[in-house]
Amino acid sequence: MEWCVSMPKIELHAHLNGSIRDNTLLDLARALGDKGVIDFSQVEHVILKNDRSLSEVFKLFDLIHIVTTDHSSITRITKEVVEDFASENVVYLELRTTPKKNDSLGMSKRSYVDAVVEGLRAVSSVDVAFIPSSEEPTNLSSPLLSDASDKCNGNIRKKIFVRLLLSIDRRETTEAAMETVIFYAEVFWAKLSLFVTDLERYTHLLQVMLALEMRRFGVVGIDLSGNPAVGEWITYLPALIFARQQGLYVTLHCGEVSNSKEIHNMLDFLPQRIGHACFFEEEHWRRLKSSNIPVEICLTSNIRTLSVPTIDAHHFVDLYNARHPLVLCTDDSGVFSTSLSNEYNIAASTFGLGQNEMFELSKNSIEFIFGDNVVKEILRKTFDSAAKSLEL
Numbered sequence: 001m002e003w004c005v006s007m008p009k010i011e012l013h014a015h016l017n018g019s020i021r022d023n024t025l026l027d028l029a030r031a032l033g034d035k036g037v038i039d040f041s042q043v044e045h046v047i048l049k050n051d052r053s054l055s056e057v058f059k060l061f062d063l064i065h066i067v068t069t070d071h072s073s074i075t076r077i078t079k080e081v082v083e084d085f086a087s088e089n090v091v092y093l094e095l096r097t098t099p100k101k102n103d104s105l106g107m108s109k110r111s112y113v114d115a116v117v118e119g120l121r122a123v124s125s126v127d128v129a130f131i132p133s134s135e136e137p138t139n140l141s142s143p144l145l146s147d148a149s150d151k152c153n154g155n156i157r158k159k160i161f162v163r164l165l166l167s168i169d170r171r172e173t174t175e176a177a178m179e180t181v182i183f184y185a186e187v188f189w190a191k192l193s194l195f196v197t198d199l200e201r202y203t204h205l206l207q208v209m210l211a212l213e214m215r216r217f218g219v220v221g222i223d224l225s226g227n228p229a230v231g232e233w234i235t236y237l238p239a240l241i242f243a244r245q246q247g248l249y250v251t252l253h254c255g256e257v258s259n260s261k262e263i264h265n266m267l268d269f270l271p272q273r274i275g276h277a278c279f280f281e282e283e284h285w286r287r288l289k290s291s292n293i294p295v296e297i298c299l300t301s302n303i304r305t306l307s308v309p310t311i312d313a314h315h316f317v318d319l320y321n322a323r324h325p326l327v328l329c330t331d332d333s334g335v336f337s338t339s340l341s342n343e344y345n346i347a348a349s350t351f352g353l354g355q356n357e358m359f360e361l362s363k364n365s366i367e368f369i370f371g372d373n374v375v376k377e378i379l380r381k382t383f384d385s386a387a388k389s390l391e392l
């Protein structure tokens, strides 16, 4: 485990509110209990429960959202989540979150994302690079884990690149969309009117609009997530096509439940990555492999939610042996009590990966990030220099 922590890592599938620290969640819940907003004694056991089915996980998310949906909590958990990933040597993090609107708190989807960005700015224990590459130092000769600072005082000041993905939740309502449209339509009407064919689709298009507007803060893509038993894939397709046309990357939660037609259609769309792929059938594997779409693998999440029967039977093995592009991820490190180092450790102990293989797996993930070529080049150098210090 220690070695897994020491190795540089890339995290590409982490939901902000799923990555919240237990203590922070308890803290925030207790504070709401004190204010009489919730009954703390009723929720404490829900937070502390370890084994959760997929539907219980989504119940917990509902609770988390009650507890975290104000600007200062969002800022706080963003800061802590980045610190936690950086502390286990994650050098590049794509953090995804669903922008939320809450009138009673004066929160719009835009101000929600601003609160996330505020959280990135608030991190002081590590250097966080979240502005796109034109504003990042392009001195490729200085790796992320700087030797220079090490020589100075023995303390390595860690650096982490963070990029954001805005998630579309499969539950979003027409009403919420309409209110957002009134605001955004003034600015974006020309583009919007080209794509909006009915009311149902507004909300997803607007999520994309927000992502475009926020690109300067490191928003690089769109994710489709939420309870896989809810919603129809076709609802989101116009927004995802639009996102792609605007140069945003797309990743989809795909095959979390058995839904052959949806999996088929999602693969047809050729997203830049997919998450999970648990309920794939022969035909889906064939198409996935021939299209080379990278898969975000979340071992603990899949086991906890019973999306795969046992860890030995996990499709990681088949994809890994087939040299299919894949990346190990946490999904919800808070909700599933895991860390990226732990995911590597599980892969090592279950599938017999040695240090070199784990390092290669981690390094190969660079090729699947949504960050640009400058970032990729810096990351390659970081891994090369880490390989030397780890004596690989």
Ligand code: IMP
Pocket (backbone or CB within 6 Å): 015, 016, 017, 018, 061, 096, 097, 098, 099, 167, 169, 225, 226, 227, 228, 253, 256, 301, 331, 332
């Ligand atoms: P947030 O987007 O920062 O609020 O993170 C929590 C949200 O991520 C949940 O409400 C879901 O919409 C989504 N999410 C987290 N884990 C999963 C998963 O395993 N499957 C599908 N969606 C998920």
Ligand code: ZN
Pocket (backbone or CB within 6 Å): 013, 015, 225, 253, 275, 331
């Ligand atoms: Zn997920």
